[in-house]
Amino acid sequence: MTDSPPRRDVTAGSIWRVLVGRPLLSSEKAHEQITQVQGLSALSLDALTSVAYGPEAILVVLAVAGVGALHLILPITGAIVVLLAILVLSYRQVIDAYPSGGGAYAVSRANLGTNASHVAAASLVVDYTLTVAVSIAAGVGQLTSAFPGLASATVPLCLAFLALLTILNLRGLGDTARAFLLPTMIFIVGVLGITIVGLVHPLALHAAPLGHPTAATHGLEAVGVLLVLRAFAAGCSALTGVEAIANGVPLFREPRQVRAKRTEALLGLILGAMLVGLATLAVRFHIQPRSGQTALSQIMGEAVGRHFAYYFVSLAITFALALAANTSFGGLPVLASLLARDHYLPHIFTVRGDRQNFSTGIVALALFSAVLLVAVNGATQRLIPMFAIGVFTGFTLSQIGLVVHWYRTRPPRWRRRATINGVGATATALSTVIFLVSKFTAGGWVVAVSVVAFITLFRRIHRYYERAAELLGLGTIPPKPHPSAGALVIVPVTNISRLTARALSEALSLCPEVEAVTVVLSDGDEEVVDTLSRRWDEWDPGVPLRVLRTNYSSVVDPIVAFIDEERARRNDQVVVLIPVVVPTHLRYRVLHNHIEVLLSAALRTRTDIIVARVPMALDPSPPAR
């Protein structure tokens, strides 16, 4: 049992340590568990903060039909809130059925088979990435609405928030949840408070709006069914994230299911209230899309004026939004580890980092999101058409899976449960179709292509691992080891030094048959060779020196050719023992071992020999003068 924290190297390592924290014991992982309120901040920020871009997404679509169409936001929001209620009810049942965390992947794998689970997993991967990008872009959008001078730094700000978030997550979820509690509370209280002020105050402090309207005064198209469906689809981006609590049940403190179900209900209530309130205010204040101003910023300006409360809550929203991406950082690495455990992703995704989190997944998510943010230049509304398709595909598969689950297990009241999930499945399936049809050309195709690409990747990786396991004979008992009769150790040398002596000692310790080889360029200095041979004889280390001559300039190729000859001539094991100098200071490394680097590279894929290094430390601190 090794219980002291593992040691680390200096400099780069120490900076990493300060950022990420000391290595955690496995037992410390258990303490990182959360209460209802912490759950609301750690797992629901995504869903809650989507009020910052959902209503606006509806307005942007409606604006195409002119200012007159904007009041349609109210009935559309009504439909979305109904869908929200269905989802919350459905997901409380998911918590009952899968207390160990019922992600769409796990549920559909258990109930609907491999193919459905791949669709679910690929959809989720795409949407986790989009959630990070949308949340951070919207957060920065809110910040630049409040402080228009920052607008030119949109992309750098996005990447800075992303970096911050990645580091928080590499420290572990517990730190994260605690760090998120305060902004979440300020966000909820602030947005609800401002909404109430706007609704009840007869003389809201209408600040003059900034930016210029982007809505058409006369509609570019009539208010048709397709437009309303597009607006509905855009608005449903506000519902992403309601599944996160059900996925994260194991993170809750006991009694887990009770706490998780309560948190889910709380989320539904708060989110529904915010959406209805903001839609009402948008109509009352005649809010329309404006350049450089989010709709939420306009509503807040109208309700409380651009004073202290506006700036304070704006900052809270920015933080809450940027941190909302945490839902994905909680979700994707776990999903990737499940996929890797089932051999659908590289096994490295199952490896926990020092802080007991899945660091590879966290880093992969950060990289994908960074690419996406740079690609759309940090503009939220360019991401919205891609958003929600993946999430709703996952919703649908989860719900269908649960219907199958209830039908199979038939617990008490299974018919009622199956009906609720059936309604959920129908509603979300219908929504998914609406999204795909109405958003396809505007960016939805990117999601479709990515999902297919991920499914293909999963399958290819799986097929590879299957074949590799077969070739390696995993699960079978292999023949017993059969040591070879003799062995030959080849030691490439360039001079006679203490390192050469050490390498020969190690070689002779391994086996009595050792050959030293050195390479001479045919146009090289013959004198150097003669000197080396003469001094070798003088030294008489008990090992013959083979001088290889070459007409080419490479010194590595003759050694490889010599190894080949020896391999062909005898059936024994061949070990190549390369002496290397390891200077204590990294900066001196470039001054040594060019042959070792080239030879190692040349032999790296050789599977018929063993390549070993004999390192010798060198501390060439200049002598005191």
Next chain:
Amino acid sequence: MTDSPPRRDVTAGSIWRVLVGRPLLSSEKAHEQITQVQGLSALSLDALTSVAYGPEAILVVLAVAGVGALHLILPITGAIVVLLAILVLSYRQVIDAYPSGGGAYAVSRANLGTNASHVAAASLVVDYTLTVAVSIAAGVGQLTSAFPGLASATVPLCLAFLALLTILNLRGLGDTARAFLLPTMIFIVGVLGITIVGLVHPLALHAAPLGHPTAATHGLEAVGVLLVLRAFAAGCSALTGVEAIANGVPLFREPRQVRAKRTEALLGLILGAMLVGLATLAVRFHIQPRSGQTALSQIMGEAVGRHFAYYFVSLAITFALALAANTSFGGLPVLASLLARDHYLPHIFTVRGDRQNFSTGIVALALFSAVLLVAVNGATQRLIPMFAIGVFTGFTLSQIGLVVHWYRTRPPRWRRRATINGVGATATALSTVIFLVSKFTAGGWVVAVSVVAFITLFRRIHRYYERAAELLGLGTIPPKPHPSAGALVIVPVTNISRLTARALSEALSLCPEVEAVTVVLSDGDEEVVDTLSRRWDEWDPGVPLRVLRTNYSSVVDPIVAFIDEERARRNDQVVVLIPVVVPTHLRYRVLHNHIEVLLSAALRTRTDIIVARVPMALDPSPPAR
């Protein structure tokens, strides 16, 4: 003797092969030797093509004193041509004295001692880099003068020419010299031809000048001594490169010295004629600096109009200029190899590539030049103030060195020879002082700082190598090898497979004492461990399995701790034999060996153990379906 060309890996390697050519035999190196005319193109393009920026550099300085001062270009060019004559005479003597290539570094090392040779070497490194940058920038400048539409692509064009040149040089000097012959001839004939047309044709075809004049109509300062000196210093950029032939004597075909001296004289004549001709035309046509138009382009336009001849010669100049950088590619890698042989640069600079050239030096030069070109945005005139200082420092040290050489060896007519070199030394030393004083604030300081930095670098590297040689006991006879009594081989395993079996076979071949270790996370699945232990007993490979438990997430740290324990417990040799899977396709590598990578990294600097890999090839081509 291995005489078949070395084999290479696929893909990346094959592309490299096509670009750079097959490996050459050392004997083929000898054939890559050149005649006078080839020497002119391979070693003198730098000096010759400097007419494309030298005269212009004079005009740019004079323009500060107004249009009226521009006629001073004639006397200043006269002074430069006198200096040229002195240099040509001096360098013909260098060829006599150092037929093996008398670079400033070699000459000053032999005659003036280490410190002077460091100054020479550092100056040359700086100026070789500047030559590449200036030549390429001027070549692209000529191109964009002829085709103004390309002006926006200046930097990408510069980098493309640099890449082309680097590849040509990686193929070897012979290819290079042959490739350069045609553009050199077109350049010489074209520029001389156009100059003669401009001088003798009474009705030159004056094309309307493009761009707008940048010269002040009224002088910003009076024509003072400093201004004239600055103009002279700027114009001396036309003299860089006259030393290249003397450095490259060994490249010539026999009789080397005769050929080299003739080439040097030929260079002096052609360059002098061009400079005088162009200066005369500049005055006659009232040429002044213009935006987006080089002076040479204006002179050519005035002389022959912007017709076929103009465009043809412009293209030839562009190519000749871009290829002129070849002087540096011929010089710097050789200089770097000399410095590395004397332990002043990393030894890798002495290693010849497959094409028998010093590829590390070539690549280093290309990188430095690329940085410089990007830093000044491809603008020739921003490089001119840094240019020539280094070259003239080298000139001066060479000449002084030769005076010492003649005085020491006293061959026939040594007094006359010493006088010539003495005059050369005085003239170039004076010029160097003029350069430093007149250009210091405009960019000369960069050169001064770089030279000091390089000298410091040389000394630190030298001191390191001295100390390392002492610590390694180079030059002494070390104690005889003393094999240790026993050895222990530790094999980290994660499962039972053919690879595990193979690794244990290899381990047992090396020594009878072998231990397999595996790491279990304390919160991991106990069942997995039990299964592994049970199947291990069933298999009974003759090697005990040690199960290491850890409370942290790292699987590498417990193995390292175990190795430490074993090292502490016994005095024997410890070998760590890591089994690795080597998939035949590179893209599958990411799917394997995470532990190997981490463990190798953790053990890379351990000097008390031997780390070896047992690779097993895996060709998981999917089975036919």
